[in-house]
Amino acid sequence: EIVLTQSPATLSLSPGERATLSCRASESVSRYLAWYQQKPGQAPRLLIYDASIRATGIPARFSGRGSGTDFTLTISSLEPEDFAIYYCQQRYNWPPWTFGQGTKVEI
Amino acid sequence: EVQLLESGGALVQPGGSLRLSCVASGFTFSDYAMNWVRQAPGRGLEWVSVIGYTGSSTYYADSVKGRFTVSRDNAENALYLQMNSLRADDTAMYYCARDLRPRLAADSNGNWFDPWGQGTLVTVSS
Helix, strand or coil: CCCEEEECCEEECCCCCCEEEEEEECCCCCCCEEEEEECCCCCCEEEEECCCEECCCCCCCEEEEEECCEEEEEECCCCHHHCCEEEEEECCCCCCCEECCCEEEEC | CCEEEEECCCEECCCCCEEEEEEEECCCHHHCCEEEEEECCCCCEEEEEEECCCCCCEEECCCCCCCEEEEEECCCCEEEEEECCCCHHHCEEEEEEEECCCCCCCCCCCCCEEEECCCEEEEECC
C-alpha cells in the first residue's frame, strides 16, 4: 500500500498570504495524484487532479505541481473561504486508493 | 446539476447490519464507476469500495472485504452498500462519490472522486 505523508499537519497563515502544502508518496505514483478541500461539516471537494489540473470551478489561485513521489499544492493568496483541511490522494497503485492524513490551513 | 444523496445511516449494535443508499441525479449514472469513502469522527478519509459502471466489477479495502458488498441499480440511478458484521471501527460518515471520468474501468488509474454526496452517518455501538 502506498503511504502518502502530508506536511505540515497545520499551517497557520493570514488572509492574503501564500500557502504551500506538501504531499510525499512512499513510492512513485507518476502524476496520479489529486488534492481535495474539506470544510467543517461538508463533504470533500476535488481541487486538483492529475497533479496539476484544476477541477471545474476551482479558482486560479490554487495550483498543483509534482510527479513521482513529491507533490505540492499552492494557494497563491489565501481568501477567508480557503481555511480548511486539504487531503492528497493517489490513484496509481492498486489496491487500495489512499489518502494523506490531511493538512489543516488555519487563520 | 449533478447531485448525490446518501441515506440509510443509523445507530447499530456491533455485529449488526445496515444498508446504505446513494441516489444520483443530473448525469448519466450508468456511465460512471461509483465509490464509497468513509471518514471516522475527527479522522481522515478512507476509500472503502468501488463498483464499475456496468456493475460487473467491484473492489474493496482490506478493512471491509468479506463484510461489505457494493451494488448498483442503473435503472434506478442508485448505489448501495450492504454492511454486515459491523464493528465499532466502522463508525464513520459514509460518502458516495462518482468517478470524474466516464466509462473507465473501476480499477483504472487516474480517475478521481468528483462529486461527493453530503454523507450519511453510521454509528456502531452497544
